Amino acid sequence: MARNGSYVSEAVIRRMPKYYRYLEDLEKTGVERVSSKELSQRMGLTASKIRQDFNCFGGFGQQGYGYNVSDLKKEIMKILGLDRTYNVIIVGAGNIGQALANYTGFEKEGFFIKALFDINPKLIGMSIRDIMIYDLDSLEDFLAKNPIDIAVISTPKDKAQEVADRLTRNGIKSIWNFAAIDVAVPRGVIAENVHLSDSLYTLSYRIRESLE
Amino acid sequence: MARNGSYVSEAVIRRMPKYYRYLEDLEKTGVERVSSKELSQRMGLTASKIRQDFNCFGGFGQQGYGYNVSDLKKEIMKILGLDRTYNVIIVGAGNIGQALANYTGFEKEGFFIKALFDINPKLIGMSIRDIMIYDLDSLEDFLAKNPIDIAVISTPKDKAQEVADRLTRNGIKSIWNFAAIDVAVPRGVIAENVHLSDSLYTLSYRIRESLE
């Protein structure tokens, strides 16, 4: 996908979803074209950076015109892999697991939650938006019978690595982890660790800093 | 807090919560001392980077010995502003708002949720872990009577900026935003934007990349 199969830096990749967000907004408000300068003002980035970011993946713009909003959005969707669907399971049907299952927004982008798993007998057998909560014991069985692209880990911290191991042993290649550890995965498996508390502590860092 | 009031880069700041996590684990497992080399192996960073990061804030280590785990942890807690407590409110008692209110982990670090706010009549009057859900109309009144340090925004996307404006107009100086926009805040106000979907799309980017 990168221009010539060449390396695209982490910094650029992390900005792509942000571009997607802003382009979606522009498209929704009926804007047809946008220049890097205009985008830069809205997004708080430099125009140069924006042009260079897009050029990591190919020349989507036109001199004298700028970028066509919906074309560019489509290109970025392709880059981000949002031109297909994903089957997702959630392991851990506690606070975060339930919140994610209840949220319908990810479905709109092609991420379909197929099942939840937990060890709590009170939860097993229940369902959230018609998504069943299964006994964690049946995880292996479920994975053998259903093609799952992404597994979300939303268990307590101390169970997360064990769950990650079970998932990867049973063919899971991508993990979206919400537990407060960085889960270790074998080569060939992708793990994206979300650390909400890290974000909160960055905020409290800035509060302290502002009081100096 | 920075060594001599000098600037500490964003990259360093973002790593501090991660150090805190690992140091907490080490402390819990009874480890007394740790070297930058050992930490680097656990955390997947270079020892050099770790030493330089800590030195942005002062020399916490000792040659030939390394770092005392609990001392270093305490220093990082100070740096992150975790040596005090914060009063928090949550605006938007939907999926994410409720999940955050139900989660008891933040309290352990000194973040106390004092109230939730929503516009949904079915939610108003209810409570989560003894935290009341109030009518959003009473937000101004509540803020006038209670000293609040941090406001969480977990409303739908299209209400987030409006809520942010109301919050800052009424004295809120720090916002932890979960809505899928970057909320704009006046100078002097701190906003930390969490974009869960950005994280998910980064994962799908990598999935696509791995299939090339």
Next chain:
DNA sequence: ATAATTTTGTTAAAAGATTGTCATATCGAG
């Protein structure tokens, strides 16, 4: 007590990311 080892804090070098500049292409007005 001494020597060898460990490990920091610091400085310098290397790598990486961002910004500024400019030639060139396209657009749009007259």
Next chain:
DNA sequence: CTCGATATGACAATCTTTTAACAAAATTAT
């Protein structure tokens, strides 16, 4: 159809971040 304005894509320069190297200090072993 021509000219001026606009805006990209590419490259060079700058700035930032990371890595490597090393002297100095403390620890540990003998």
